[in-house]
Structures are given as structure tokens and as C-alpha cells.
Amino acid sequence: MCKRILILDDDKDVLDVMEEALMYEGFDVRTITATDNIFPLLEQYQPDILLIDYLLGGINGGEICSQIKKNSQTSSLPVVILSAYPRVINSLGHYHCNKFIPKPFDLDELIGEINQLTDGKG
16 A cells, blocks of 8 residues: 655646655555644545644644644654754744654655655554
8 A cells, every 4th residue: 555645845847846756656546735623634635644834824844733733633643844944943942743854855865755654544
């Protein structure tokens, strides 16, 4: 069974590239550009890992990560925050994410982190 990845990013072009690259690598990928409440989608799709862009319209990805980590039903879900602004996230904290990856990132590095964080889950 292939690993399920949910990606939240408000840049459709970034989502398209990431989705295509990760699907090519054999992952089951679902993308979303916005969410008021991510929990129903997490329950329905049950991803093995969540990738979130830090800067989103209305809320930052760190706040979503924090909500996920505080919820007992989703606290064990690996969350990776991606950002083109590493200084911002380093100064504000990592919101209990499992990994922070600065943009632009190397695709092989991202795939390696995904596999490392999801080993034993899929």
C-alpha cells in the first residue's frame, strides 16, 4: 500500500509540481489550497504525512500544525512545514512540526524526509 500525502499550499503551481513529482515516486497524493477546518479531511483521507506551506491566506501553516498536534486523534500525524522564509519560522518557533524544510528544496531530500517520517506507517 502506498503512502498517502496531504499537501496544503495556497500556490496552485507549487501544488501541481509537488503532486506530479510525488505521484511519480509512487505516493498517493491529495492537495488542497485552503481549509477552514482540516480535521474532517484528515479523518476522511487518513494521510500518512501532512505537508503544509507556512504562509497561507488567513492563517499560517504553523497554527494549523499546532492545532493538529494538540488534537489527540491527530497528534501522531507527521507534519512537515515548508517555507521560503526560514528566518521567520526559526524566530517564531516550529509549532511542534516534525520537520521544517526551507524552500526551494531538493526533491530527493523531501522524499527522503517523507520516507523517514512515515517508516512503519505504510
